[in-house]
Amino acid sequence: MAHRALVAALLPAVGLRVLAVLGYPPSLLFYGDSFAFLSEELKPGTTRPSGYSLLLALLRPAHSLTLVTVLQHLLGLALAIGVYALLRRRGLPGWGATLLVVPLLYDEFLILLEHMIMADAVFTVLVAAAVALVVWRVTPATAAAAGLLLGLAGITRTVGLPLLVLTAAYLLVRRYGWRPLLALVVAGAIPLGAYATWTKAEKGRFALTEADGNFLWSRTMSFADCAVIDPPARLAVLCPGMPVEQRPYPPHWLWEDFSPLLKVPGTANRNQLAGEFARQAILAQPLDYLAAVGADLRQLLRWERTAVDEKTPYKLPAAERPISESVRGVAEAYEAGPAATRVVEPYAGWLRAYQRFGYVPFPLLMAALAAAFGLMAWRRRWDALLPATAALALVVAPPFLAAYDIRYVIPAIPLIFLALGLTLAGPAAGAGRPGRHAAAGQEPVATR
Known part of the structure; x- marks a missing residue:
């Protein structure tokens, strides 16, 4: 079987997510943010956009936080499979493409965010899917789909906005022609413009947030x-x-x-x-x-994500945490019943034990990003430029605009390993201009 390495890697990864569902039903809740997203009153957010709230509203009739987390786990697995498929298309052998998606399948923080009522897992999938579409093939159709995904990412987390600009710059620099560029910008503007218009109607200000x-x-x-x-x-x-x-x-x-x-x-x-x-x-x-x-x-540069005795919301709990009275009604209305995170042993304990070692240390992650940039320049694999620069933007932007948080680095993981895989795949491509193929919206032909 051509994909036996991926199947072998997928089975334990699915098992880890099953442990999350069994060990921490119905979901993990984050401070006040989760309850703001779950609120039945749909309105533009003040400190964060409400794109994720719109998704939760679509799922509300099921009254199941478990449905939300299972969907997010499935999206995470689908993302890994999509990156694998793209790398295979670029010529990597099955074992090589599988190795590069192992961090997407097994990083404990990705699994944690998939099981949490927070926008991060959906944001990660939207951004990585958009970038993968552009890398796969540049046509007006794929550019429009990528623009729409990036626009949705922008109303999910505002740090997605620079990625739409980066993608447009990538199309310009690589001279793919005006049709894909126009399709990207117009499609990206649709969700952003609609959301900003909603904010204008509700709050009198054309914006995504007020923070x-x-x-x-x-x-x-x-x-x-x-x-x-x-x-x-x-x-x-x-x-x-x-x-x-x-x-x-x-x-x-x-x-x-x-x-x-x-x-x-x-x-x-x-x-x-x-x-x-x-x-x-x-x-x-x-x-x-x-x-x-x-x-x-x-x-x-810190090797450990979190120290053993460090207090952080990013550790799987060992005991049930009661929901504050001020927000309990919001979660219970969505769930149509008790919504506090339960801790079910032994499944929760097994996942907590895995959390202590099941991740890519950030120094290795940054080394992988540096290697992607280095190999891209050496082998002239310019198709890796977009995922590499997008990953760099996701890592660097938060400390400039707000502050560092472990959670803000995680969406870069799929992009880093996609970029690294592209630099390793196939023959080294030349630095020639795309020419007429790009103008027609096709992938540039490799030249030496």
């Missing part, structure tokens, strides 16, 4: 010194009230009682003033800003 300024302001709380910034009086209220060495990590400045952000009335006004303050802080202290970003990016 981009807040997040950037929280980033500057790592270093902001108002004696250096000298902000005007209307922004001075946002100055931090504690020494740099005592300040908590940026996300805490968005939600905690000590945050001066809470002193500013009005959601839109708060976001605007926070954005102005952040831009002034960055211009006044550019080196401090880069130092804060660099400190976050150094987390990528």
Whole structure:
């Protein structure tokens, strides 16, 4: 059988996801975010777009969080199979393509996010599927499909927006012609424009969220010194009230009682003033800003995802966590019954034991990304350019715009190994221009 290596790898990967379903029914819930997504009242989100909420609304009639997590697990498996198929199409042998999708099948964090009521698993699939479509073949049809997927990714998590720009730039740089480019942009604009219009109708502002300024302001709380910034009086209220060495990590400045952000009335006004303050802080202290970003990016050199005794929401629980009374009704209305995560042994214990070692350490992940860029330049495999740059953008953007979080790195995993596989597949392609084939929307012919 041509695909026996993939089948052999798939069976244990399916088993791990079955353990998640059996060990942690009906789902894993994340802080307040999961409950915001589950809310029966559909409206544009303030701090995050509501694309994932729209998906949950479609599934609501089933009243089953288990259905949501099973669907997300199936999407994760389908993504791995799709990347495998693309790499085989590019000439990799079955065992080689299988090795490159092993991280997609077995990384414990991907399995965790698939089992969590959060937008990340769906976002990961949308982005990777869009990039894979463009890599597979560039035609107006595939470009339009990719644009639509990236537009949906943008209303699922706003970090997806730069990926639509990157994909358009890729089509321009590789000279695929104006038809695929136009198809990509128009299709991508449909979900983005529809969502922004919905926000305009509901909140009077044409936007995807009302928190981009807040997040950037929280980033500057790592270093902001108002004696250096000298902000005007209307922004001075946002100055931090504690020494740099005592300040908590940026996300805490968005939600905690000590945050001066809470002193500013009005959601839109708060976001605007926070954005102005952040831009002034960055211009006044550019080196401090880069130092804060660099400190976050150094987390990528950490071998362990989480230490044994580290408190983090990204560990599988050993005991049931009661849902807060303030949001319990939201989850129970969706589930039509008890919705708290149950811990069923021995399945949960087996999965917790796997979580301690079942992942690609971030230093190895970054080495794989660096290898993809290096091999791409050496072998002139420019079809790897899009997944490699998209992966880099996903890894680097959050520390510049908000803060580092383990969860924000995970969507880059499929793109990194797709890029690496493309650089290893088939004969080295030349750097010649696509020419008339590209103008017709076809894959550039390799030249030496």
